[in-house]
Amino acid sequence: MRYRTIGADPATQREVSVLSLGAMLFGSATDEATSYAILDRYVEAGGTFIDTSDNYAFWVDGGQGGQSEELLGRWRRSRGVGDEIVIATKLGARPLAPGTSYLDNAEGLSAKVIRESAERSRERLGVQRLDLLYAHIEDRTVPLAETVEGFAELVAEGTVGLLGASNHRAWRVERARALAAAAGLPGYEVLQYHHSYLPRRTDVPRQLDPDGDPGATGGDLLSYLRAEPQLTLVAYSPLLKGAFTRADKPLGPEYDLPSAPRRLAALREVAAQTGATVNQVVLAWLLGGAVPSIPLVGASSVAQLDESLAAVELELTDEQRHRLDTTW
Secondary structure: OOEEEEOOOOOOOEEEEOOEEEOOOEOOOEOHHHHHHHHHHHHHOOOOEEEOOOOOOHHHHOOOOOHHHHHHHHHHHHHOOOOOOEEEEEEOOOEOOOOOOOOOOEOOOOHHHHHHHHHHHHHHHOOOOEEEEEEOOOOOOOOHHHHHHHHHHHHHHOOEEEEEEEOOOHHHHHHHHHHHHHOOOOOOOEEEEEOOOOOOOOOOOOOOOOOOOOOEOOHHHHHHHHHOOOOEEEEEOOOHHHOOOOOOOOOOHHHOOOOHHHHHHHHHHHHHHHOOOHHHHHHHHHHOOOOOEEEEEOOOOHHHHHHHHHHHHOOOOHHHHHHHHHOO
């Protein structure tokens, strides 16, 4: 395993493994025994960065979520896991009532919600401090300054370490960080977005945003990250839920771009040269990119996790990376 530091302030920054494990379906679609086996294998391999959310996985049973955090709390206690494992969680998108969703009834990002939801996450996880807390989705019904101040209060109290944002427009992230900097408060330092070798269309109106998908890494966000190298990009769904390699999980219409066939061909070519799998080439490309990211991988079996773990040691040559980067 390899490691990198996230965060700039010595008081809150953490060293984490360059591959993060997503626990979205642990405790719901993925049963407890399998979840524990995957978590144990990840830690055995040197993994130290686990991702969850307070709303995972509400859609499995029509509830409000919390199963993933609860399972991680049980696993931590059963294994004696302490501060050596960094657990990131998110708030803002938990449904306020069973049978609803973040699209029509999200908890939001008011100061009250931030405090109360963070406290519930700490209880479920069994931790004194949340290592990394994200604003999961935007909440434009609340003044941005209130959200910024609400997160900062928890950092000042020591119940939250690093702050992050996911599925936000780049201009909203920058505005929030500017407000925090002007007030001498901690701001977002980790950004979690969908990022993979195949770009996703960002122009199709979404329920969350009529101007397109705010959760995908488009040109504005990548340009922003190049200009602000102290920020960390965590790339969720880098393997497109198996669509790179599984015929039963085809690419959706959001990936129907003219460059897709050529980029898929380049991936297969490089995989053949290296002897690695296509998935491993995708992860290696992300790890060593011009805008380096921390791939956030899910797994429903130890075998799936082992495939991703092996990508950490895959070194692409300059020629191979050039082939991948310049194919459009």
